[in-house]
Amino acid sequence: MAPTSVPTAPDTTGTPGTAAPPPPFDPECGAALAAVGELVSPSMLPEQIPAVRAATATFGVEMPDFLETDFDVQTRSAPGPAGAPEISLLIALPRAATTTAPVIYWIHSGGMVMGDNRTGLAEVLGYARDLHAAVVSVEYRLAPEHPHPAPVEDCYEGLRWTVEHAGELGVSPDRVLVAGVSAGGGLAAAVALLARDRGGPALAGQMLLCPMLDDRNDTVSSQQMAGLGVWDRTSNDTGWRALLGDARGGPDVSPYAAPARASDLSGLPPAFVDVGSAETFRDEDVAYATAIWQAGGVAELHVWPGGFHGYPLLAPHAQVSRATVAARRDWLRRLLAP
């Protein structure tokens, strides 16, 4: 009788100083990164948060020219968590929708410490336009002023409000997915865990784009990419410390703060996970998709060779960026097909 084998996730924990050289950047992405050179520091220290916030306030927030023509845009306020202020929601409802529209609930990026609900919205509005979907983008409170659980609870409350007001908005409460990039991807994964554990709302999917999932910050990829690319482990440490303080990396971190800490990934909606092979988050993102499969769940994982963190934004013309965006759009199309 053969012994029963128990599947285990690949060991992605690296020993400091022993990581092999990093994978090379994709040539086109690498050229775009080299071109911004000194302007982008891979490493952000806590004391640099205010300066980086100021410098990036206008980055990635440009709205596409089709926003007003193809969408009815509203700003609504949802009640915040108990004792917390209201949550602002930017809502774009497709004018061309002939049936009740699905909803992409968008959680912006910014390492838990910066960005607003317009950050990165242009990309998701493009998908929504193609698919006649609505977009709801949540303005969650940021660390370090508002540490865990403020950001994730804001995201969750905004989602609850959206589903409760689906009839009023003219969207489908049965076809709502959470989506986010980087810190927003981590928050989207956490919201999916909360929705599962609190009995709702039911989600159609979770779209986790190069998500920030693991406060331990000690994978091989986090070490390989130290000092390189965009958002290295120093920046990552800054982000997690802002969110969790001294609890970061310790034994008591909640999976709703760092979804990589979850011991049970069963019962989750279908996941889309993508990440570049040359970024800090590679190993934690691959491990998360793997853990979903091992729990019997549905996940689609794309690891794009030579991509640094956020390459589709910095080098949108690169072939690998175009393939990345096409895969995201294709998954949404399949997920939301009537």
Next chain:
Amino acid sequence: MDVLALRLNALDPEAAAALRVVTHFDALLESRAGLQSIVSAAAALAGCPARLADPPRRLVVRVLADGAAAGRDDEPDPAWLSAPVTTDATLWLERTDVPGPMEAMVLERAAAAARAVLGRTRARHPTTDPASIELVLDATASRDDRLTAASRLGLPAAVHAVALADGTARLMPAGAPDPVGARAGLGPAVAPVDLPGSYAAARLALRLTAEGTADDPGPRVVHADCLGALALLVRAADTVAEPIPDVGALDRAAVSAPWALATLEAFAGASSVRDASRALGVHHSTVQDRLGHAEAHLGWSIRDQAGRLRLQLALVLRRSLRRAE
């Protein structure tokens, strides 16, 4: 991505843009990116479609500003911004407005990068891709396959097939100097799609080459283009089963004296006995004596025009038959 714009606004925008352009193309070259990536970067940085065309090589790379490949072979607008890449290839930015310093720099750096890539790939292909050479010469391969191989090799509009004595083949751009050192038959310069025919002619020409020594006198390089009716004669002789009497006579003359073949070859190719003696480096009376000796073995006079033509044909046939063995 959250820190991409860090300090961007603080910098001098124009100097920063120029630096970004230079660094961008340098980095592409350093990572050995291909033409597609270079044209794509030009389009992205200039915010308009970019196109590289090399008409003799049937090469067109066109990319939109968002990185989408969008090949077109319509005529470029003369008003577009353009820069030469090689003598044949040109790079365009498909916009007609007056270029700012940014566009001019994108064009210049992209053209330089494309030039480096073309130099790199074209220097490599003819010598290191025997499979493509074989395919482009293969009459049984499909036209499409041969054209694909030709574009992989970066062939010019007119090219010679070259057959070498060691059984291998080479390709040579029209107008290039004859191969030095190797014994070679050169096919006519043709479009790449017609190379199988050129190669057949080259192999026939190779049969008429010789080592150029006393034992094996004759030209080391023969152009198929210069053979005229001799090619017909060789093909006709290939269909004859019996030995050709004039070739047999030459063989007998050749073994009669070590100088016989070289003397006959020199005389057949010279305008007079004096010319032949100069070419052979011996006194002309010696050449006269040798010719008399050879005529005795040949069985015909070679001093009149008809006899000399017969000798020339016999020499050609002998070489062609020897090569066919």
